Amino acid sequence: MKKHKLIAAILLGLSLAPAASAQQFEKQAYDKACASCHNTGIGGAPKLGDPNDWRVPVAAGMARLYKSALEGTPKGMPAKGGLEGRNFTNSEIQAVVDFMVDKVKVALGATAGAAPGAAPAGAAQPLPPVAFNFNRLLKPMDKRNLPPSQDGIHDPANDGTLMLQPPMEGMADLTRSRFGNNTDWVASLQGKKVTPRWERDNPFAEAMVMDLDILRAPKAAVQDVVFPHKQHTEWLDCSNCHPAIFVPQKGANIISMPLILLGQKCGVCHGTVAFPVSECAKCHSQKKGASQAAAPPAQKATGKP
Amino acid sequence: MSAPQRWLAALVLGLVLAAPQARGEYGDVVLNRYADKAGVRPVVFPHWFHRLRFTCNVCHSEGGFKMRAGSNDITMGEIIDGKFCGMCHNNQIAWSAEFCHRCHTGRPGLAGGFYGSQDPSGPSGGGDFNQRRH
Numbered sequence: 001m002k003k004h005k006l007i008a009a010i011l012l013g014l015s016l017a018p019a020a021s022a023q024q025f026e027k028q029a030y031d032k033a034c035a036s037c038h039n040t041g042i043g044g045a046p047k048l049g050d051p052n053d054w055r056v057p058v059a060a061g062m063a064r065l066y067k068s069a070l071e072g073t074p075k076g077m078p079a080k081g082g083l084e085g086r087n088f089t090n091s092e093i094q095a096v097v098d099f100m101v102d103k104v105k106v107a108l109g110a111t112a113g114a115a116p117g118a119a120p121a122g123a124a125q126p127l128p129p130v131a132f133n134f135n136r137l138l139k140p141m142d143k144r145n146l147p148p149s150q151d152g153i154h155d156p157a158n159d160g161t162l163m164l165q166p167p168m169e170g171m172a173d174l175t176r177s178r179f180g181n182n183t184d185w186v187a188s189l190q191g192k193k194v195t196p197r198w199e200r201d202n203p204f205a206e207a208m209v210m211d212l213d214i215l216r217a218p219k220a221a222v223q224d225v226v227f228p229h230k231q232h233t234e235w236l237d238c239s240n241c242h243p244a245i246f247v248p249q250k251g252a253n254i255i256s257m258p259l260i261l262l263g264q265k266c267g268v269c270h271g272t273v274a275f276p277v278s279e280c281a282k283c284h285s286q287k288k289g290a291s292q293a294a295a296p297p298a299q300k301a302t303g304k305p
Numbered sequence: 306m307s308a309p310q311r312w313l314a315a316l317v318l319g320l321v322l323a324a325p326q327a328r329g330e331y332g333d334v335v336l337n338r339y340a341d342k343a344g345v346r347p348v349v350f351p352h353w354f355h356r357l358r359f360t361c362n363v364c365h366s367e368g369g370f371k372m373r374a375g376s377n378d379i380t381m382g383e384i385i386d387g388k389f390c391g392m393c394h395n396n397q398i399a400w401s402a403e404f405c406h407r408c409h410t411g412r413p414g415l416a417g418g419f420y421g422s423q424d425p426s427g428p429s430g431g432g433d434f435n436q437r438r439h
Contacts, residue, residue, distance in 0.1 A: 145330065148349075153329040153411055153420050155346055160406030167330045170357055180422075181331045181353045196360045200367055200393065207360065235356075237366035268372050272422045273332040273352045 026099035029092060033085030036176070038100065043076045043178045048100055051107035058101060058108055069097045076178045083168075145171075145182055179275045186231045196235075209233045215291050216255070223284040224291065329420030334374050337417040340409060347411035349420075368392050374418050 030038070030048070037045035046053035057065055070093055072079035080086055080093050088096070147166035148154040154161045167181065174193050177184035188194045199205035214227040232241070242248045245268055253265070260267035260277060271277055329335075332352030340347045355364070364370045370389065371377050377389065384391035384402050393399045400407060 146328065148410065151328050151330060151333075151421075153333060153335060153349055153415060155410060155412045158346060158406055158410050160404070160408070161410045163407060164351075164410065165354060167351075167353055170354060183353070185356065194357055196356055196358055196363075198360050198362055200359070200363050200398065207362070235361045237362045240361060240365050240372065263373075272374070272419050273356075276422070 025092075026096050029085070029088060029096045030099060033081035033088065034096065034100070037077075037178070045077065046100075049103040051104045054101065054104040055108060058104070062097070062101070065097050065101065066094050069093050078178075082176075177275070179279050180273075185274070186234070189234055207234050210238075215286070217288070217291075218284075222288075223281070224286040224288055225283050226286050227283070331421040332419070333421040334419055335411050335415050335417050336379065337411065337415055338375075338378070339380065340411075341414060345405065346409040346413055347415045347417070348408045349411045350408075364392075 035048075037043060038048050041047040041050070041053065046057060057068070068077055070080060070090055078085075080088060081096075085093065145167045146152075147168070148161050148164045149156040154164070156162075171181060171183045175184040175187040175191060176182055177187075185194070189196070197203060197205070198207050210229045210233045212229040214229070216225040216227065218225065245265060246253050255265045257277070259265050260270065263271065266283070267277070275282060329349070330351060330353055334350045334352070335347050336350060337347035365372055368389065379389045381402060383389055384394065387395060390408070391402065394408075395401055
């Protein structure tokens with residue numbers, strides 16, 4: 001009953017009040033379900049109010065935008081914005097999409113916020129192609145974090161399966177991300193949202209963290225790679241990587257993306273248990289040649305690829 | 306392509322797409338070198354669950370697990386002797402090996418290797434959907 005009243009109130013508000021105050025609900029819903037990505041543009045999410053980010057999606061038509069919002073996209077948009085938006089109705093989600101498009105309507109021209117199904121002004125132009133999914137093996141987010149009995153590999157007929165903790169429960173309090181377990185393990189560890197033991201028998205043992213960045217300048221036209229020892233040594237022992245995977249010597253390691261995709265070098269973990277290679281910018285994080293322009297900081301060691 | 310061929314292709318595609326997909330959580334590893342042959346369900350090892358509680362160091366450095374799916378020859382005998390899973394699954398740190406069905410939870414017949422992750426399928430990769438290593 002309460003919900004009906006709320007919806008009635010929203011509808012009334014929409015019809016009577018000027019746009020700014022009618023969007024109270026949409027603003028709240030946006031803050032809850034969408035803001036974490038669309039405020040900052042994480043993972044290519046169109047930033048709220050940035051006409052450049054919204055030009056292409058809006059030109060493709062509102063119907064398509066609604067569909068992306070409701071069902072998610074291979075680029076990382078979770079259906080209904082993920083967990084937080086799961087309880088919103090379809091029309092509420094559409095209202096939030098309208099709210100987001102409204103923010104750039106003026107900049108893009110008045111046709112952007114047309115009614116659902118109405119042909120946008122740009123309909124004559126061919127639709128922009130849907131971006132090619134970088135790696136077909138990477139599953140869309142709404143297909144992840146399923147409880148063991150539904151994930152396809154556990155046997156639901158087994159009693160023990162039902163005793164296992166569902167991933168969403170175990171990782172609920174961690175820092176979310178759009179890759180891997182939908183969890184940013186490094187950020188969660190640094191924020192003390194997860195406190196894994198360093199040694200089996202000694203709860204007080206702490207990792208020997210080494211804060212040393214290694215810079216690698218790939219020949220290809222991609223950003224330089226900054227490898228941070230710090231985040232790695234918080235989880236791993238030196239011997240996990242050295243010397244078997246990486247020879248601890250400047251210039252001694254040949255690393256390439258094909259090798260990584262085949263599960264070698266960084267790919268021993270990145271793609272299996274650590275964040276996958278779809279997250280290019282997490283490693284290729286420094287502007288090309290930036291370290292040569294300025295003198296490298298004292299803590300930086302450079303390694304030739 | 307003639308019409309019947311098209312129909313056949315569509316049918317095959319439909320069957321492939323409709324087949325239940327094994328997904329698993331990112332980092333889930335299925336171990337089935339011995340399980341199926343011994344008449345028990347394969348083991349599903351969840352990385353996410355363990356790294357909530359222990360750093361990689363504990364198993365991959367202290368515990369001696371090699372970081373390559375299929376490269377650790379794990380038997381129940383060794384687990385009971387306190388090696389591999391048995392270094393914690395000993396009724397002191399975690400449940401002991403007598404609770405078979407808590408670890409042996411996989412669908413029978415599931416090939417070993419990574420499931421939830423993007424699976425390296427190279428020559429020495431962790432195995433892929435077609436070519437599992439164990």
